[in-house]
Amino acid sequence: MISIVILTKNEEKDLPISLSSVDWSDDVHILDSGSTDKTLEIAEQYGAKITYNAFKSFGEQRNYALDELNIINDWILFLDADEVVTDAFRKAIFEAVSKVDNNVAGYYCCWKMMLENTWLKHCDNFPKWQFRLMKKGMARFTDFGHGQKESDVKGYIKYLKEPYLHYGFSKGWTQWINRHNKYSSQEAIARVQNKPPFKHVLSKNSSIRNPALKSWLCKLPGWPFIRFFQAYILSLGFLEGIPGFIYCINMAYYEFLIQIKIREHKKNL
Template identity: 70%
Template sequence: MISIVILTKNEEKDLPRCLDSVSWSDDVHVLDSGSSDETVNIALLHGAKISTNPFSSFGQQRNFALDELEIRNEWILFLDADEVVTSEFRAEMIKEIENSGNEVAGFYCCWKMMLYGKWLKYCDNFPKWQFRLMRKGRARFTDFGHGQKEDQVKGKIKYLKEPYLHYGFSKGWFHWIERHNKYSSQEALARAQKKLPFKQIFARDSSTRNPALKLWLSRLPGWPFLRFFQAYFLNLGFTEGVPGFIYCVNMAYYEFLIQIKMKEQRDELKKPETYKSLSSGIKLEKS
């Protein structure tokens, strides 16, 4: 009933747990982007089908899976290697799929962010939604910041309220900080270039509302501190102990990186030589 697509690169630590959690599926695909560790061997040992494609973005990689993998089932669940399907999440998926008419193209899914064995419900502003479960042929993906969102949807998207687990810190803080330094550059570029109407921050659909909120809040002076204050105090993150404090501090730092990189990009565009270079490029393209 449900095919699984897992994106990987050097995921030997997390992949076994992820694959164990989807052992019930008869069609598990691992789309690797050049692992140099035991990721591919682990996938083979678990009976997964292996494909490879160089990684350029999450949206591109998921679309490659839709276009090139021989997916057997009507429904597709996209996972990252540090995510785990619980028995409750699986049961909810099956129930919703069985009760969905043909007008349903897919589902937004949410996760429990786990740190030191604790669910960061308040610090991570649960629930956050991503388009992860889809009916084959009814949607695609487009890049947004360092991630992706749904695109070209043919039908209705519903919400799957039972969460899966996300172990985003499983490789340690060095890896998380290194990865989010790269993500902050991608987010800064996307937020600096995007122009979304202010009214979208009041949209009912979180897929429309959240990108607008990110864009407009990033422009507020002191936003990184406000991000910490909102999550740790207003959202009761302090009740989640040391893991909650560490998470809120690092998310505020992540927003700080995005903000200073956005300013750097704006300053760069104001330089005369940058303007001349862009103008020259436009003229050359037209000629």
């Protein structure tokens, strides 16, 4: 079987559907960082194992899970509470781990970004990849921007093309904007202090190429507008209607926040 680790803090709205989608696992862990709503009560109802650890960063929280949780299976799937495993994704991960050789550390996974029941395939530049399915002891995580990426990989990482669902707007736009205001500060510092070399822009590996593209493209004058034009016009985001337009506007605003915070950060160096 495959163990599940879900990071939570005040996730009573999203957690039930996420836990329902992994009821096939015999080892589901909730790593909570101080919920004050019904998150833990819901986790108990679904029979999940609950552990507390104060949140510092996504990378550190996932590494804490690797080090401290009693994970009983060889394979671990990391999820956020607003992510849902479909039947097709479940079948794909079971097939992947059953045929894999010993040198595979895990899989990059991709998601369908959902807004108002619309899959933002074009707006969100599908597929985007994150290291989420890993073999225990074969890799760790390191912080990158507001998120994380893989580190200390023993072997190599493959790609799992079947997506899961990501409901990143389920708590409303006020929550999304507040969260991304914080994320933009972290992203600005990362793009200044941890800028990848330019050669990574040409990498065939999207997990290497995309962070490099973000760091170098944000130096362009008018980059937020370019980001909107690329997603909404060039990538055909307009085909996704009003949800696509709203998403592209807000992602351009997010890039604008990162740009002005980079400028502010450099002034304070």
